[in-house]
Amino acid sequence: MRKFQQNLSNFKSGDFSSLQHKFVLNEIIEDKNFSGYYFNRVKFFNCSFRAVNFAELDGSSLIFCNCQFNDTSFYKAELIEIHFQNCQFINCNFRSSWLGSVSYMNCQLNNIDFICADFLWCKFEKSQLFEIYFDASTIEDLTIKNSTLKDIKFNYIFVLKVVPKNCISTLKEFRIENYNQFLIEFVKEESC
Template sequence: MPENYIAEQRFNKEDFTLRSLSKAEYENCKFIGCNFSSSDLSGVKFLDCEFISCNLSLADLTKTTFNEVSFNDCKMLGLRFESCNDFGLAFHFDNCKINHSSFYKLKIKKTNFRNSQLHEVDFSECDLSNSIFDNCDLLSATFDKTILEKADFKTAYNYSIDPDNNRIKKAKFSQSGLAGLLTKYDILISQ
């Protein structure tokens, strides 16, 4: 293996704002309580890795590879996921703050967002087919020409999705969330 290949390592409470994470391919690694805030992660490859209680806010994700990566309890503000390497791009989020981030034009089918805050996130022209937004706060998130076919919004809230401007065939919504599909009509709905 090349020397820039790191497998099955644990990184605990490391501050990568002080010294950069080595440009390498990381496979089956765990990053626990690490600070990547404003770090340069460009060109780094993460395969089957787990980020737990990390801060990745404003990190540079240019050509970063995320292949089957899970983020748990992470702070991820202002990330430009569309800058990532889109080949094999697959990740899952649980209990994360992903506010002010962008997934513009990405194909991220079957992505799970659970118990996460996604305020002002840009999902424009994104393919989110079969994705799940379980107990997610989508306040002021942008859905514009987004593919949401078979996506699950049953427990999501604060979303505003225009059915005329997005593909929502067979998407799942709760009765209480239907108001989020009617926002553009400026009507009042009472319970």
Template sequence: MKLIEPKLSYIEKTTFDECLKEMKFQDIHIDENYEREMNLDHLTFDGCLFENIDFNTIQLNHIDLIDVTFDKCDLSNQNFDHQYLNRVQFKNCKLTGTTFIETNLKDVLFENCQGRYSNYASSSLQNVYFKHTDLQEASFYDTHCKKIELKDTSLIRCELTSLHHKGLDVSSCQIQGALFDLQSLKNLVINDFQAVDLIGILGVKVK
């Protein structure tokens, strides 16, 4: 899938302390942890590169992301609900329990991430690529998918009901125990082995 990558041409290395002085997170590169607890509210991260950051001491509230890359960061249980993410990359990140409910995601990459229990319910996903990512027991309930690709991704026990899509391809994914309904199955692209897992939803028994 062709995604528009984050524009990070003019970033400068800095620290959380420097950014907090002006409460401005724009065109920056941070690769060291912030040891104290802090809350960041109603901000936009624009043109940012975060590397090796543990966000467990940082509470993100109402944060929009534009041209942002997170590499080897822990964003577990963070809340990106009702926000806007454009040209964002999550690489080698921990996203356990992270929520993106009713969020607009455009040109977003999830690569080699741990996203178990993450939640994308009622979100809009346009040009979104999940690659080698663990989405076990994640929720995509009522999610609107437009140009979304899933490659070698675990959807085990994932909730995929009331899904809005046109030909979503899950043929390279693990879907054991995933929850589908008839709406979500329509036009879904699967492989021969997955058909056995899904045929029971149609009330058909294989003898």
């Protein structure tokens, strides 16, 4: 992988195909609209995204390490195999997004909108989740492990779960009714 030599703030239109198989280091991207773009196989290190619009983004195989996201929108984004590590999210919007194999490792998330999002094989690990809105989301295999949770909103979360019975797997759908059920279904703690 080679470092990307151009400042992302200079992007005017098009997509991120020139970034494929590169890494982006120490960039500050502010007030940019990357709505509807496609990019994959990019690594971002120590980058800051402020008031950036990634609405309807199609992103896959991306890594974000030590990045900050402030007032950033991923509205209706399709994110596949995205790894966020040591990242901070403040006032971000993932509303109506499709999140497949997205992981948040050692991240801080504060006031995040996941309303109407679809989660498939996602995890939050060793993270802090404050004021998170999961309302009306559909979840298939979400794990929250060794994390701190405060002010989690989850009205009308639907869970899809594959249940094996008599050597036949069936897809079961149910709704999360209360906070204890939310904890039992999604929160896992490792013992030392």
